[in-house]
Amino acid sequence: MNRTRPLTSGLLAAAIAGVAFGTVIGAAPAEAAPSDAEIVDMLKVIDSRQQNNGDYRSTAYLEQKERGKDDTAFEITFFRRDFDDKLMILFLKPKAEAGKGYLRLDKNLFFYDPTVGKWERRTERERIGGTGSNRQDFDESRLALEYTPKFVAEEKLGKFDVNHLTLSAKDGVDVAFPSVDLYLDKITGNILKRQDKALSGKLLRTTYYPKWSKLFSESKKADVYFPAEIRIFDEVEKGNSTLIVMKETDLRPLDPNLFTKAWLESKSR
C-alpha cells in the first residue's frame, strides 16, 4: 500500500514553502524586524523543507562522550513515514547493540530489546541509546505546529548572520523541551544553532547544525533537506556531548508493514 500524499499536495507544499521562503528571506530589509506572520513562515519553511511526502530512511553514526567515561558509539538506521507520524530507529552497530530499536506510533514511543525479547513504553524525553539525543532529533520537523515563535534579534554566529528566535511550546503539545532558542542562517534559512530550555528557562542543551544536505524526492517532487551533522552539548552535565553524522539517506518507499512491532522483532530473529 502506498501511503504517500498525492503528488499535487507535495507540489503545493513545495510551492508554498518556496514563496514563503522568498518572502521571508528575500523581501525583508535587514534592519526591520520580521512580523509575527513572517516568523511563523520561517518555521514553516524549515518544516516543509525537511518533510517528505513519502517515506524517509537514513543511516547515521551516533557518538556519545561523557566526562570520565569511555566514548560509546552506535550506527543506527531510522525510518520515517511523515504522512502518519511514524518513526522507527533500528540499531545496527556495535554487534552487541544490534537489533535494539525504538518505534513511535502516534504519541507512543516503544523500545525493543531483542536480548530479552521485550517491549517497553518510553517517554518523550527518552535518551536514545543513553546518548544526549532524543526522538525529536530524528523525527520530522514540526516546529510551526508545536511552537509559537517570537523574534529576538539579528545576531552573529561565528562569521554568519543569523535570525535569533525564541519558541514556546503550544498548549497541549507534548514536546521534549518547552522553550527553545533558534538561530537561523539569514541566507539559507536553515537552523544553525538550537538551545533547548526547561520551563524555568534553564538551559539544558545546545545543538549545532553545521552541515546541511538535500536530496531530490520523487514523491515530493522537490528537494528534502536534512542536517548532515548534528552536535549536541549537554549544558547540565558539562562535558557530555553527542554527535550525529548522517551517512546515507534514501527517500524511496519503504515496506508498508515496516512501522509495526512485528517488523522490528523480525529483524532480530
Add this chain to the structure above:
Amino acid sequence: MLANVRLLVHLGLQSLRAHKTKSLIVGGLMTFGAFLVVVSLALLDSVERATRASIVQSISGDVQLYDAKAKDKLALFGGFGFGTEDLGEIPSYAKIRDAVTGLDNVVGVVPYGIANAGVSSPGDLDRALNALRDAVRAGDMPAAGPLAERVRGIAAVLQAQQEKQASVSQTVTADVKAVLERATSDALWAEFEASPLPVLDWLDTKLAPLGEQGNTFYLRLAGTDLQAFNKTFSRIKIVEGELVPPDTRGVLVGKSFIDRRLKMAVAMNLDTVRTERARGATIAGTKTLQETIGKAVRASPRIVYLLAPRDVAVVAKVIAAEVGQPESTALTVLLREFIGELDDANFDRRYGIFYEVIAPRIQLYPFRVGDTITMTAFTKSGYLRSVNVKVWGIYTIDGLETSDIAGALSLCDLVTFRELYGQRTASLDAELVKMKAASGAAAVERDTAEDALFGGDATVEVKTVEQAAAEPVLEKVDRQADFRFEQGKVNEGMVLSTAVLLKDPSRLRETITELRRVVEPLGLQAATWQEATGVVGQITLVIRGVLLTAIFILFLVTTVILNNSLVMATLERVAEFGTLRAIGAQRGFVNAMVVFETAVLGVLAGVVGSVAAVACVLWLGQVGIPAPADLLQVLFGGPRLYPTVHVDNVVAGLLATLTVSVFATLYPARLATRVQPVVAMQGKE
C-alpha cells in the same frame, strides 16, 4: 619499712573513717564513674558483636579484598553518592581464592560483584496487553481469552472513571471517549478473534496511553557464587521459593525490600497500620495512621484492575456483606468504603478479609517467585544492557527480618552480574574505532565549538547528495538463550571484590596484616567490614567513636571533680598534715598516705560500681534494649539488643577507676606535702 606501711595503712583507714562525708562524696563519684565505664564498655562490645553478626555473617565477611587501583571506596550497601562506583577489577577470582584459602584464620571466601540495575514494571494495562501479545504470538488462544477479558475489564473501569471525570470537568476529549467506547465494544473483540495483531497494535497505541504509567524500581545487586555464599553466610534464610540451583542463573530478593518498597500500595499501607497498632497506636488517636488509610483508599481502584473479571463478583460479595451494601454496588465504591471506614474496632477483621479474600486473587508485588524479570543497567562500557533473570526466592537475614538495610542487597549469580557490569572488551574497542573512522567527523570541544563550526573557512551551504544504496543488513543479533553455566569456569573469571570470613574475629588485625602480605603483590587491597560497607560501616565507626569520646569526656570530668573535691579536703586537713610533719613524718609519707586513702576509695568504689554495672547489664540482657529505627536494628543485630558483660569490661572499669582516682590525687597530695608544721599549728590556733 614494714612498720611504716602498717602505720600508713592504719592512718589512712582511720582518716577515711574520720572524714566520712568526704569519703562518701568522693567514693560515690568514683562508684558512678566505674558503673558508667563498665556499662558503656559492655554496651559498646555488645553492639559491635551484634553488628558484626548482622553484617559480617550475613553479607560482607570480616574483610573485603578489592583492586588496589580502585577509584572509589568499596561500599557494599552503597555510598553517600549515586551511581555505580569504580572499584577496579579482580581479573581472576579463583587465583585470589586459592591464595587466601590456605591462611590460618580464614574460614570462608566468597566472590562479589556489585551493580545497580533497574527493573521497569509496566502499568497494569501495559502488563495485561504484553501478556496478551505473548499469548497471541505463541498461538495460545486458551490463555489469550482471559487476558483479553482483563484488558476489556480495565478499559471498562477507565471508561467509568472518564465518565465520572467528564461530569465535573471538560478535560475528557471526544477522542478519549471514542477509544474507550471501541475498546469495550463487542465489535472490537470479535475483530480480535479474527485478526488479533492489528487490534493489539491499536490497543497498544490508543488505549494503553490512557492507563496508569508504569514505574521502574532499582535493585542493588550483589553477584556471587550463590552456593558458596549460602554455605559461608549462615544467617541467610530463604522464606519463599528456593535457593538458586547450582550452575543456574537467578536472583534472590530481600523480603524487607519487597515489602517496604515494591508491595502494592493498599497492602503496604494496611501493613503499616497493623504494625503501628501492634506498637500501641490507635487509628482514632493517630493522625498519621488516618493519613495512611487515606493513601490506601486512593490506591484502592487498582485492586479492580488487578482482579480477574471472574473474581470481581466473588470479592464484591464479601466486601458488600462487610460494609452492608448491596452486592450490585460497583466494587470501586465498595472498596472505598471498606478501607476508608477502617477504625480500631473493625481493623483486624477487615485486614483479615483483605489478606484472605483479595490478596490471593491479585498480584501484590511487581513479580512473583518463579517469574522472570528484566534487569537493565548502564554497563561499564556505557551501553544499556538488559538481562532476563528468574526470581528463585525471597530471603531474610535471621534476626533482621524487618530491617530495610539488611534486605537491601539482591543476590544474583556471577554471570548475570558480569553481563550487567559489561566489561569493556578489546573487540568492542576495535569495532568502535572502526566506526568512528568511517564517520569522518572531527572532534569539537564545547568551548570552541562556534569558532570551529562557524568561523574561519566554515561554510553552511546545502550539499546535494545521492540516494543511498540498499538498506543495510542487520548482522546476527545476540539473544539471551542459555540460563545455565559452569560455576567452576565462571569462578576463573572477573569479580569486583572478595569477602573473607574469619574463624576468630578477635584476630582481625593480625589476619588483615597477613592478608595484605598475600594480596598486595597481586594488586589488591584489604578493607575491614566497617570500611567496606559504605554508609552502614561508617555509621558503626561513628557510633564507636562517639561512645569512646563520651567515655573519655566522662573520665576527664570525673578527674576534675575528684581533683577539686580532694583539694578541698586536703585544705581542710592542713592542721592534720602539719601535725604529722611536726612529729616527724616525711613528705613522702604524707604523699603516700593521701594517695593510699584515695586508692582504697577507688578500689571500693570500683568494686561497688562494677557490681552494680554487671547487675544492670545482666538485667538489660534479659529484657533487651528496643531498636526503634531500622539502622539500630542492624547495629543491634535484631529488633532488640541483649547486651552481655565480660570480665575484660569489669577489669577495664576497675583499672580505669583506680587510675582516675590516683591521677586526681596527685595534685592534692603534693599540696599536703607542702604544709609547714608551724603554719599549720598557727592556723589551728
